[in-house]
Amino acid sequence: MRRVSRSSIALGSAVGDKARARWGTEQKGDAMSRKALVEAARGDRQLDLIIRGGDLLNVYTGEVYAADIGIFGDRIAVVDQGQRYGLTGAVELDARGMIAIPGMIDTHVHIESTMVTPPNFARAVLPFGTTTVVIDPHEIANVSGQAGVEYMLRSSEGLPLRVYVTIPSSVPAVPEIETAGATFGPEAIAAMLAWPRVVGVAELMDYVGIVRQSPRTAAIAEAGLAHGQTLEGHAPLLGGRELAAYLAAGVDSDHEARDWPEIVEKLRAGMWIYCRENTFRRMASGLARALQAIPHPWNVAVCTDDIDPADLLDHGHIDRGVRVLIEQGVDPALAIRFATLNGAMRYGLHDLGAIAPGKLADIVLVDSLHDLRARVVLAGGQIVARDGALTNDLVDPVPPPLQNSVHIRPLTDDSFRMRRPGASGPQTLKILAINANRTTQLDEAQLSFANGELQLPLPEDLVLISVVPRHGQPHEPSLALLRGLGLREGAIATTVAHDSHNLIVAGRTPEDMRTAAQAVADMGGGAALVADGALLARVRLPVAGLMSAEPVPVVAAEVRAFNQRARELGLGGTSPVLAISSLALPVAPFFRITDLGVVNTLTQELVG
Amino acid sequence: MRRVSRSSIALGSAVGDKARARWGTEQKGDAMSRKALVEAARGDRQLDLIIRGGDLLNVYTGEVYAADIGIFGDRIAVVDQGQRYGLTGAVELDARGMIAIPGMIDTHVHIESTMVTPPNFARAVLPFGTTTVVIDPHEIANVSGQAGVEYMLRSSEGLPLRVYVTIPSSVPAVPEIETAGATFGPEAIAAMLAWPRVVGVAELMDYVGIVRQSPRTAAIAEAGLAHGQTLEGHAPLLGGRELAAYLAAGVDSDHEARDWPEIVEKLRAGMWIYCRENTFRRMASGLARALQAIPHPWNVAVCTDDIDPADLLDHGHIDRGVRVLIEQGVDPALAIRFATLNGAMRYGLHDLGAIAPGKLADIVLVDSLHDLRARVVLAGGQIVARDGALTNDLVDPVPPPLQNSVHIRPLTDDSFRMRRPGASGPQTLKILAINANRTTQLDEAQLSFANGELQLPLPEDLVLISVVPRHGQPHEPSLALLRGLGLREGAIATTVAHDSHNLIVAGRTPEDMRTAAQAVADMGGGAALVADGALLARVRLPVAGLMSAEPVPVVAAEVRAFNQRARELGLGGTSPVLAISSLALPVAPFFRITDLGVVNTLTQELVG
Secondary structure (H helix, E strand, O other): OOOOOOOOOOOOOOOOOHHHHHOOOOOOOHHHHHHHHHHHHHOOOOEEEEEEOOEEEEOOOOEEEEEEEEEEOOEEEEEEEOOOOOOOEEEEEEOOOOEEEEOEEEEEEOHHHHOEOHHHHHHHHHHHOEEEEEEOOHHHHHHHHHHHHHHHHHOOOOOOOEEEEEEOOOOOOOOOOOOOOOOOOHHHHHHHHOOOOEEEEOOOOOHHHHHHOOHHHHHHHHHHHHOOOEEOOOOOOOOHHHHHHHHHOOEOEEOOOOOHHHHHHHHHOOOEEEEEEOOOOEOHHHHHHHHOOOOOOOOEEEEOEOOOHHHHHHHOOHHHHHHHHHHOOOOHHHHHHHHHHHHHHHOOOOOOOOOOOOOEOOEEEEOOOOOOOEEEEEEOOEEEEEOOEEOOOOOOOOOOOOOOOOEOOOOOHHHHOOEOOOOOEEEEEEEEEEOOOOOEEEEEEEEEEEOOEEOOOOOOOEEEEEEEOOEOOOOOOOOEEEEOOOOOOOEEEEOOOOOOOOEEEEEOOHHHHHHHHHHHHHOOOEEEEEEOOEEEEEEEOOEOOOEEOOOHHHHHHHHHHHHHHHHHOOOOOOOHHHOOHHHHOOOOOOEEEEOOEEEEOOOOEEOO | OOOOOOOOOOOOOOOOOHHHHHOOOOOOOHHHHHHHHHHHHHOOOOEEEEEEOOEEEEOOOOEEEEEEEEEEOOEEEEEEEOOOOOOOEEEEEEOOOOEEEEOEEEEEEOHHHHOEOHHHHHHHHHHHOEEEEEEOOHHHHHHHHHHHHHHHHHOOOOOOOEEEEEEOOOOOOOOOOOOOOOOOOHHHHHHHHOOOOEEEEOOOOOHHHHHHOOHHHHHHHHHHHHOOOEEOOOOOOOOHHHHHHHHHOOEOEEOOOOOHHHHHHHHHOOOEEEEEEOOOOEOHHHHHHHHOOOOOOOOEEEEOEOOOHHHHHHHOOHHHHHHHHHHOOOOHHHHHHHHHHHHHHHOOOOOOOOOOOOOEOOEEEEOOOOOOOEEEEEEOOEEEEEOOEEOOOOOOOOOOOOOOOOEOOOOOHHHHOOEOOOOOEEEEEEEEEEOOOOOEEEEEEEEEEEOOEEOOOOOOOEEEEEEEOOEOOOOOOOOEEEEOOOOOOOEEEEOOOOOOOOEEEEEOOHHHHHHHHHHHHHHOOEEEEEEOOEEEEEEEOOEOOOEEOOOHHHHHHHHHHHHHHHHHOOOOOOOHHHOOHHHHOOOOOOEEEEOOEEEEOOOOEEOO
16 A cells, blocks of 8 residues: 555545546545455446436447436446346435436536636535546646645545545746746655545646756656556647657647647647646647547547636636537537546546446536436435535535745835836837737737836836745746737736746736736735726635635626726636736747746747 | 566566556666657668568558658657658669568467467567557466466567557456366465566456355455456356346457357447467357447457367368458458557557557558558568568477476276265266357266166267366366267377366267377377277367477377367367367356366356
8 A cells, every 4th residue: 555655644435546546536444345345246236326317428339328327425336228137225316308318527627717716616516517627736836835735635535526636846847947936856746646536647837847857857757657557647739749749748638739730740649638628728629620530539638727716607617628629510429438438547536437337426417418408416326516506515625725925025106117227218128029929929019118117118018027926935036028918007016926926917007017916915815906096806716826715606707807907908718817917937839938037938048 | 667576587687577567668768769750750860671562551540651761779750641852872772563561469379279389489480570468368377377477578588579468357266166276376476467568467367256155265356456457257158147247347359259149239338359279169250240230340359269270270260250250241450450459459458459659560561451461570670471481480488397296196997987885777967068058058868877876878979078177186086978079989088177177088988088088198188089098089188288389380290180080070160179178167167077077167166
């Protein structure tokens, strides 16, 4: 038995070693409960629950047929196709007119992106039929290191939502060009790979480092392989021999592919494609197009990656991606297999992903395989949600920690004033520019200086952008000019600043930038929108500066209000509160700004 | 790192812990070789071998297209669809006119059934394109316990054939009604599950004990689940709630299903079906029929289980089953996926089963996906066979042991004389009878006794059958009458007597039975055919009484000669040398004879 070796980590009795993680949630006394399950399956012990009168989608075969389902404890004991056995049980659930599908599996999600804690995330996604998630807690890890990963494990323990963990590989993604609140080297990652419920090394975002075999990144990958863990990928636009190199390094999944030819190339290369459908990216229609070229798809699963709280309430969770695949012509039996059995297979979670004897009883009853709205959701044999609402509230395993994580040096308006010693008159400056497809480029702009200081107001399409170190780093904020954000006045600031989660701020004036940044710092993290010195909207995220302690509807309301005001100031995108959050991400093409300055993300160098 | 804990077992450097087993054959210095592989993949280091000008079957997508394959070391570095990269390498292999498919995987095989040692088995199957086998060494384990399992590991170490091991669960299958040369309890099995290259608990043949949850068998299953290992099944004719019970116990594969409705029921229940096509059983046509009912097959792999040496040479190995599936209408892309990627997935062998960057370079070049004859076979990037022959001979890792394993008490003609104290004249006796479908029943026969002794000659359709304890047990041989064997004269004896491998002998006269049994004992094991006191044919199997130290063609020649003589005496079946070998198997329906007497295999009781 592998155990957590640090006695200070009480990760608990309800989670076992990796072998047990992969076989579900077996606990002490398993042999006895297994015997009782077998007795119930063969008819010598009363079943606890019968799901009667409905149809079943068999994800092994792709068939739909009438079947009663007999549950004992937390597992499926027997499936009675055609009602041959006359099952009886202590409780009956009327499933007439409904179809049972397996509980859905999200193969890659950052809970922090929904701005809530794991229990509140579970409260929100269970009613949509998601019963298992594989999380990458790399947002909180970049803020608070191992303590953050431990919190995500502890706070998800015993929830009806099964939470498996991949260990963040990119804390930070590229230490040479950014600083975060923590740094994970190969040894730290190897130690965490032995923790319970850990099923992989999380997305190796430094895909350039993998292809180049930079020593740190290669050593992290090797630590994962040595533990027999999957290496999760992140490889936007990677193709050709660089894609081969990435796969040769042992990284074999991706959720970043964009157009269908990229998806086809990656599927052919043996890479698992996690169909990502979320607030910011839509892969399902591209995947559906790709599947038209593929006679027998195999290596496909479904994930959400990042989903904002309002969007989650409005559009659903994994069901959303599956729905789009089906709308786009993918056979529902295949689309649902991707979101269930395939996800389980990918991570070796043998007890999940199907409705069959011996499997854990995670089941969703839907009215239609096309609509896929969850009418009843069962997790571990218990009814946890009906018609979009939890049937009983959950218990939070631990209170949210890390409520004091924003540590910045004192700000002044000067912090965001751009200077070029000696410059006067018009100057040609290199600036950042956002492209239509959300990649970024270096561009140039003509700007006026006086006495070495950039003159305001800025031209209409430009803003200042800065990353303020918020993990107690001793250096000053970085500062650059940005075209294409859309902000016409005021400033926006947030500690949701992928992935190092410093404090990023963009604005038309240094004064509003300072006000917005200070407001975020004063809240202990979150987002603030300011114009003419006034705070127009805010989202409070005091848990590690990333999450609220409130439930999704409360956070969603703040986000909606924020987004409405932000749109009025010209910010676009599906969730304007996050309009600048990815501009600090040094593993997204092609130029970004970190706390250390503007970086070329392909060469992984600071731009002078 | 898990290591073999007994210092007396030098299972060696070339095999790692389980994690490494699942990720292929990584060795010390992996990180360095991984770096070189990545460099070769991206084009910064010369490739070792190019397979140029051929087509490729992509098992992920089901497509066939032109592609060059670049190999570095033992892995595939890059696949060049449409020759875009202009790959160059130290060696080139001309694949024009050929199609590359992944090396095939046998998900369940008893090497002992081919009557050769692992190196000789590898010599025979590699030319057919099988590059990985998952063995169940339960024949040798029933003779010599852990030492037998160790021998199978040691003797397969470093071979180009990748040999993974499942730990025999049925040593013996039902200890209450048979005795073998060893007994494995749950503790012994748990210890062996930690050995290198171990990927599961081998077929739980005592399916009755699983369904009933008999303490020993349930504890063996639980040991496997606690180790996160697959539990392999053996469940002929099991259906309905008993099948549910078997699956609920965690056993989720089967290679014994017979007709297509049984196959469909098991696939629907989530059971892996290993399509078994061998000397004795043919599942492929039934599976092909079953697949007509299944829109999207998933849980299917291919195995051989038991294949006799002559049959292997004549008809091939895993390619044979795949060929039949294709002949019966299964899409070649799916049939080959079953025999490659699916087998790898079933056991979590992530580095096997596909031709893609990073995978181990086990590749078969065939002329046609329908014919599937292996023209060139590569294992770990090395060409190991061409046109049906090895390109270089292999090295036997260790000499064959256990050449003195037949320990019987002195035999006399009286050993096989049937007595009923006091009986005289015609008597009605219960006898064993072989049914047309190879199951067995109890039947009755009228036989004449004088002075308490059965009178000879026996009626035409009857023989005497006996199981002689050969593991040093202190008891006398069992003895019964059998109808339906076909033997018209003489006797046949063999130490291949599933699965306890005592010495089974059947004959028309006690004298010939004694002569045959003694001949087998004198050879140290094997099979003997006797008539009128003369030895007509023999197969010498001195290694544990199950295997020869000679290569397959030598053993096949002995088997062919034996079979020809045996047919002349009336013995039928595809391999008459094994005509009585399964009659001692107490987990086959419905009545068998063990060393303890006639047993009812459903109630697991001795018949009076």
